[in-house]
Amino acid sequence: MSDGLDLAGRVALVTGASGGIGGAICRRLAGNVAGIAVAYGSNAEPAEALAAEIVSGGGTARAFGSDMAAPDAPERLIDDVEAALGPVDILVANHGLARQARYEDVDAAIFDHTLAVNLRSPFLLARRALPGMRERGFGRVLFISSVAAFRGGVIGPDYACSKAGLHGLAHFLARRVAADGVTVNVLAPGFVETAMLPGDPQQLAKTTPVGRVGRPEEVADLALAILRNGYVTSQVFSIDGGTYPR
Numbered sequence: 001m002s003d004g005l006d007l008a009g010r011v012a013l014v015t016g017a018s019g020g021i022g023g024a025i026c027r028r029l030a031g032n033v034a035g036i037a038v039a040y041g042s043n044a045e046p047a048e049a050l051a052a053e054i055v056s057g058g059g060t061a062r063a064f065g066s067d068m069a070a071p072d073a074p075e076r077l078i079d080d081v082e083a084a085l086g087p088v089d090i091l092v093a094n095h096g097l098a099r100q101a102r103y104e105d106v107d108a109a110i111f112d113h114t115l116a117v118n119l120r121s122p123f124l125l126a127r128r129a130l131p132g133m134r135e136r137g138f139g140r141v142l143f144i145s146s147v148a149a150f151r152g153g154v155i156g157p158d159y160a161c162s163k164a165g166l167h168g169l170a171h172f173l174a175r176r177v178a179a180d181g182v183t184v185n186v187l188a189p190g191f192v193e194t195a196m197l198p199g200d201p202q203q204l205a206k207t208t209p210v211g212r213v214g215r216p217e218e219v220a221d222l223a224l225a226i227l228r229n230g231y232v233t234s235q236v237f238s239i240d241g242g243t244y245p246r
Helices: 020-030 044-056 073-085 108-136 157-180 201-205 216-228
Strands: 011-014 035-040 061-065 088-093 139-144 182-189 236-239
Touching: 011 020, 011 073, 020 035, 020 044, 020 088, 020 216, 035 044, 035 073, 044 061, 061 073, 073 088, 073 108, 088 108, 088 216, 108 139, 108 157, 108 182, 139 157, 139 216, 157 182, 182 216, 216 236
Parallel strands: 011 035, 011 088, 035 061, 088 139, 139 182, 182 236
Antiparallel strands: none
16 A cells, blocks of 8 residues: 555546646646646636646646536546546546625525535545545545635635535545545635636735735645645645634
């Protein structure tokens, strides 16, 4: 059973890879794994460009489109990745839907759709990937959450609930697969300068103790450290500039 410090020979699937954090995680993984599945929802161009960038740097990567609102999409995505690149040993569920809304404006349909994308699909991805990981004696699952899971945040009640749900999901799964060499953890960023940033970076920086918003590369550095460590599991790691000390 590997301690995981060396990820060479492993195939990684990163969802939401057309965005800032997902792209940074892919780039950070590129020199450490055998292949990367760059998964996206609807924004194909940056995902394809990122895969090409990794390949041009000597790595192996391929872009895969998948609508995570569809119940069968997670299983089909992993099927496609494994057919093209090999068994998925590293799963980074980074995709997410974030729409700012007052609680009065979030109806049943909006709430259900957000949870389908942000919570149900990460579970279904893990459900599909975990049996193979356990059989091979190695696996890494990392859910990307949000500081909103602790504080409620400024986006919406559906978003906050979906991200908090990832914490419970990780704790439930982690205990059941740890003895098989599989870790399940969560990374909860605060304000990070991406297209999903809910406001002006300069204004948001004033609410952050370190005085600035985060960079995707900083999130990716911590993600890689978690993925390389075989003794860390069932943990939620915050990276939020001191916004929510625990």
